[in-house]
Amino acid sequence: MEQVKVLGTWTSPFSARVLIGLEEKGVKYEYQEEVLSNKSDFLLQMNPVYKKIPILIHNGQPICESLVILQYIDETWDSKQITPSKPYDRALARFWADFIDKKFFSQSRSLSLRLTGDDIEQDKHDTLENLKILEGALRNMSGGGSLPFFGGEDFGFLDIAIIPFASWFQTFEYFGNFKIPLETEYPLLNAWVKRCMERESIKKVLPSPDRILQAGILQAKNYLAQK
Structure with a gap:
């Protein structure tokens, strides 16, 4: 078995x-x-x-x-295909997944690690700029927003690589004391997040933003208690 x-x-x-x-x-x-x-x-x-x-x-x-x-x-497992079938599309998906790991999350994550200091302003700026870059990538990869996902018609590799971080937006906002204006500044990303959250796989796996935030607050309290 x-x-x-x-x-x-x-x-x-x-x-x-x-x-x-x-x-x-x-x-x-x-x-x-x-x-x-x-x-x-x-x-x-x-x-x-x-x-x-x-x-x-x-x-x-x-x-x-x-x-x-x-x-x-x-x-x-060949029940359905996750990665794009064309080599260029696969390379593009891997490039943007790498961007998420090496730029977006590494910089945004710092918001919940730096509780004070000047660097937090740079982290906030970088987070918003990276979201702007992702908004542009989604526009280009979805035909100006006519297709529902980063992979086009089908939910795929890059969507899976990015969507878990949406649960962290509220935590970034809380610790950075700022607002991520998804609806007004990043409308394609906002609509994409909503579509992804309707999938059964996402509902089953992703923790709620509130739960992530509470875990972050507890981690911060424990960190400060040890200092």
Whole structure:
């Protein structure tokens, strides 16, 4: 019998990518919640190089890094195609997924880590600028907004790579003490988020923005208590 297991943590958008991919493919899996401050021996055994989640374990074999895992899921289970069929479209999707990880999230995440200081103003500016860039990318990839998803007509790889971060917008706003004007400044992204949130895979996997925010507040309190 095929065995599929995911090691992750519920607050992680990277873990969410893996679970959404499996849900979209209709793959049955076992999920193990990890506490990153006290990583299990199993996690360290499955990912001895980076020692982090998410990890997909397929018939005893571990696959690490969320975008790598998404590609593996698509190549292993053929119930539906997640990645674009054309080489250029695949390269474009991977480029923007890399942008999300290396620019958007790395800069926006700092808002919930820097509680004070001048750098927070730069983080807010960068977050809004990166959203503007994503709005432009969605416009170009969806025919000016005539297509519903980053992948065109079908919900796919890049949509899965980006949508988990929408649950973090409220947390960014709270810690940055600013507003992300999705409806007025980023209308295509706003409409895309709403469409994605209607999918059963998203409803099942993504935590609510309120739950993410409460976890962030608790983390901040614990951080300040230790200083």
